[in-house]
Amino acid sequence: MTSSFPDRLARAISTKNSRVCVGLDPRPDMLPQTFTDGANGLEGIYRFCRRIIDATAEYAACVKLQAAYFEALAPGGLAVLWRVAKWAHLHGLPIILDAKRNDIGSTAQAYASASFGRHWREPVVQADAVTVNPYLGYDGVQPFLDVSDELRGGVFVLVKTSNPTSGELQDLETATGRVYEVVARMVSEWGATRIGDCGYSSVGAVVGATYPQQLAELRALMPQTVFLVPGYGAQGGGAEDVAAAFDDDGLGAIVNSSRGIIYAYRETGGDFQQAAAEAARTMRDDLNSVLP
């Protein structure tokens, strides 16, 4: 039987000794021109993503595919995402689909099926975990948990996001704490019956590296929740800012970097694969340096 998502992730973290999540955000204007020239089109985008995976797999615990950039390519752009996911899967990398989907009832069920890769036609490789937005409450998350349970996958719920205005709603004080704390308790509760052998649950939380104090508070509030941490690097968060996310075994969190890795060549010059590999390796070492 397949192991649970948190167990698969923990194994990837320990065997690679890496907490790096490589974020695949294919932006045509940022790619080496050879991939977008002339007749390349979507095929060029696919090949770029594949080579990034080849270059960084050694240093990565997992990859995160950002649905937005694939959707923006063409009406059928998500088909490219699934081809890339398949390649990551062949490398043995757990795949997180960052789609931040949210809806209710049968619509949320449809999103859950689509996000995990269980389409009506043309079945594809399965995503290991997907991101969801909690604004609709339990109704909006439960269908994702159902599909996730069936496939032994994971769900990452947005709790405290990394952007400057995340506090406008998330930091509002209520009778039972801030809104993000209310969400954190829901995440913890949903996860309580879904704990893997590693001690973490299959219901994770997105917690930004740009708010280190809240990150530390949220770690205390959700001791069995895997954190997916955006905001490292380009958005300003450093290794010290995310240190509190890790437990004494160096487990419990993965830290995403997209631009900082896949477009590293734009800063350093030279070969894009070498630059991406170097950036991923440096980030791996940077994160490992703050472990207990």
Add this chain to the structure above:
Amino acid sequence: MTSSFPDRLARAISTKNSRVCVGLDPRPDMLPQTFTDGANGLEGIYRFCRRIIDATAEYAACVKLQAAYFEALAPGGLAVLWRVAKWAHLHGLPIILDAKRNDIGSTAQAYASASFGRHWREPVVQADAVTVNPYLGYDGVQPFLDVSDELRGGVFVLVKTSNPTSGELQDLETATGRVYEVVARMVSEWGATRIGDCGYSSVGAVVGATYPQQLAELRALMPQTVFLVPGYGAQGGGAEDVAAAFDDDGLGAIVNSSRGIIYAYRETGGDFQQAAAEAARTMRDDLNSVLP
């Protein structure tokens, strides 16, 4: 110059004398079998949606395409959505893409481009408006407003959703009112500089028919905001429940029904187009009966 989205919608409402939004939720298991039989596949789904539009256009102010159901068809399922959107456009129907997207920065820009139909390759017909989720604050909405402004489109922000657990976050009391009221004030503020000739802004709100008291309160709080109202029919809301959404001219809101129209044949038997047309006409008359 193209008129603004609220003005285009107001014209559709007045010329059709209809506040009905036909929701296109193509679920393979709910379609007449002839569309999903054998080799039909995605082509059958497209033809079903097209015939629903043909049957209901006379009674509809606009159509809403639910991204989830198209995504769930196949990895490239959204391509079918855009073909359907084109057909609705040929009928002169404003198109709302119900995608509830949310993210920040360049990722939100990518979602905004994708949702309005401005892809990198294979440009398609333009959506008139898109739905977005406000959990990330202004950062998560602003890129959609930017693209919307450029295309003279509209954005519908989730304020108070129709589902049973919508209150878990949305109804939490804060120092400045409930969370959904905080969002409502943001929507109102974002719309203040975007008012069309009809008096409504291009920043709309999603407010469920299943919470009639909150709907009435929100109308008072957002007098210049177009409401997109889900929850009529199958979810339990009736015409009386949504009456407060309309102004003295019968403008200011559109009410969505998906299952209740496009799958009406499953209740009534007989031809699916006739059943859909009848359901849309009945809903139009039902809503008009509660206008001032």
